[in-house]
Amino acid sequence: MQDTYVSIHLQRIHPLPLYQQLYQQLKEAIQSGRLASGSKMCPIRRLAEHLGVNTVTVVQAYRALERDGLVSSQVGRGTFVCAPTEITGASSWPDSTVQRMEIQADSWQVPVSPQAINFATLTPAAELFPVDDFQSIINQVLDRDRGQAFGYQESQGYYPLRCSVAEYLAQRGIICDAESIQVISGAQQGIDIIARSLLSGGDRVMTESPTYTGALASFRALGAHVIAVPLQSDGIDIDALKHRLKLHQPKLLYVMTNYQNPTGICYSVAKQQALLEICRQEGVVLIEDDSFTELAYDGSERRAIKEWDEDNRVIYIKSFSKILMPGLRLAFMLAPQHLQLRLMAAKHIADISTSGLLQRAFDLYLRQRLWKGHLEYMQKCYRDRYQQTIRAMQISFPPQADFSAPGGGLCIWVKGHPELSTDRLYQSCLANGVVIAPGSHFFPDKRDSNFFRLSFAALSEDTISQGIPIIARQLQLLDNSSPKTRRRFSPLL
Template identity: 40%
Template sequence: MLSHLRLDKDKDSPLYIQLYESIRDAIEEETLESEKLPSIRALAKQLGVNNVTVVNAYKQLEQDNYVYTVKGSGTFIKQPSFSQENSLVEEGDMELMLSGIFPLLKNSIDFASVSPTPELFPIEEFKKSLVEVLDRDGGQAFLYPEITGFGPLRESISQFLLEHYSIAATKDQILITSGGQQGLDIISKTLIQQGDVILVENPTYPGAFAAFQSRGARILGIPMDDEGIDLVELKAYVKRYRPKFIYLMPNYHSPTTICYSESRKKEVLRLAREYGFYIIEDDFLTDLGFSDEKKLPLKTLDRFDQVIFIKSFSKIFMPGVRIGFMTLPKALMRDIIKAKHTTDISSSGYLQRAFDLYLRKGFWRDHINKITSFYRGRYRLMIAGLENLKPLGISYLQPHGGLSVWVSLPRGVDGIKLYEECGKRGLAIVPGKVFFTDDKDAEKYIRLSFSAVSEEDIQKGLEILKDVLSPSMDEPSERYMPFL
């Protein structure tokens, strides 16, 4: 181990830096045979240097997150906390979960899907817009649209961004996409080269993970706390890997529902500026808040064109319309437009025209108010029911918005087993594992959604969950940790 190492005393660079760099390179190139570095004394002897030189090199490696020290045992190479090699997201599982096709879903109560409720779709208003476009534009509506999208719709979106989020973006800085997922795919196509490191929150949205992975990215996850992504870890990873972009969901994060604090948002932006990476902000639920506090995107604070804002309307309008958009940073505009062209030339012109009219006629605000009050009712019901299950050892953050709750399970209860057990009794839930790509905390959580389920079924579903979580007489009682 490290037998090839040579330090040059005549060089300007201090010996400990030379040593640090050699070991760092070996770790990055994965050429070391062992996870454990040689002891300080052994390596100092081998290199003919003071112990202090090795101590300082190891300290620097630890500071930059390459190694960790176990007192009394030695210094070890740190494994990234989350990598595609040890991903637990199996393709079959993920596809099933993402498309909402659960083997157990048939005739089940659906706490799994975050699909919006069709009864809330603004069919009458959209129908008016569709008919009006046909009368107004005739065949023009079915020509190839501009690659970037129908001009008047981009104007409407520019207005929408200003009015709702205080984001200033001209129509030329907007690209209409066929849903938010396409935005993620286009960014992957534009920016990722085989082997590039992309940083994401851990857990994260598996659809984004899959898009990045499909372009050969190496994906590393950064843990989160109640205010957003962990800054210390993020900084260490950014310094070490210099990613082109990181991927975040700052409002009602999927699946944890965490909303970033203002200070966390600012710190992330500051890091992006210091280390020159883009932030992909995936916004799919900012508009669906149930308290008086209005959430704004990270993009609202972006003064230096570092945030690429990708907006999905699927949860808050109608997913089948397949319209979303992304903002275009100046430096990437041409490449992103080229990527959109090779993907599908452009999004449906007819639907873009109809959505433009829908926005211009001012239907949007009423619609958002209506769905917010509807989902608020279901949210409150779900939270009230979950409060009653707390004595069984579950816990959760109250998201005050969004369409699901991220539930931490009692000690000893495995999310996958719970998913299977609930499924047998006619309740579909999502095991947290599908959102993690390492196995550290993967079994500790489940996601419960309330968007596609009636009030009556929320009550019934919670009863099933209670039954499954309640210790039965013949099970060892230490499996449960009540009153946590």
């Protein structure tokens, strides 16, 4: 048994119960680094025997550590010390921004070969883009506005487009005026300028775990500490959130409320409202990233937290990339009044303004109701692909692979056998011409895990039918190999 555990000393006559004494000593060992990040905690029964206490005492201590975000338990595997990034983020990242950026690059991309069947990307296939309509719209803009379309645009965004967007949002139950809308060059830029405006190195940010890799990259590039909060089937774990808010006092909380990337989870209305109330009470800025709400395939009407935000606290971001064309780099943001100037300044510093030509074109696209028709077309295409993916998975995936049908969005989150390494699954699928997104990319502590994400956005139904059995086969092969052959380590000497 490791020295750290041997040195634990519990006193039966003491004002603190045994489990709290154990919790405090383990906490100190983790924070001082004596229990290394990523290491497995002593098995519960073994530690209980060593200390001469009931296993319940150890379970309670581990639970308290988990509530603090210091350890995480993985079903069938044990309890592991969380990586420092999850607790103290910046301290474990290089000081130099350049180095931090280099590390980021690995977290949002995976190598692919050109012929591979790509279940890792959420980008719609190019043949779905409404190129002809857009060509006609751009010609109309050029005929109407001539050179004006190529001038600098105001940083907040082209005013008529902001009016059209306000109208669009009103149909979704989000009431705002053009003055409170900031046009951005993609939702990713929105997240990044929020981070740049509100965070400095060492600040704390909370995210769901797992979460969108681009948000993690922006927060970390600024040297922020990322604190992960687990997700449940109806949204963020409110108890864990409350506890970690008190402990870490973050400045920002970033969530995706509908068809979350990567899990596909949707928040219940009750949870949306509870989350808003907690952020109100704790004075935390809430960022709601609403990239997928329109993509419901089961007829359900999804709500956004922003709808309940009567005192205007939520920064709401909406992207058009997954429904229209990601290369347009068009999205918008609604922010509380007191933050608007700061965000606009950050936008100006980033790129002065989003392309005036494309803003004008998108405005006309909305006004001529072409958006509505295209949205319906995309919903239908995605629905067919989604249903084909779920069907193929139900037929060919081994029973140990657990997934639920999210009913919308672009992500299907799969939980493999407890011993599965999806970093390895990724490699073996790649060797067989298929790309998946391994779970490690989406967890703030980057741990290898038995989860992976599949998306059907870029694939035809035929290609989906070819690709899913290949993943199923690799899952079976990895499930059948013994843990010994599955995990081999070599000293780096």
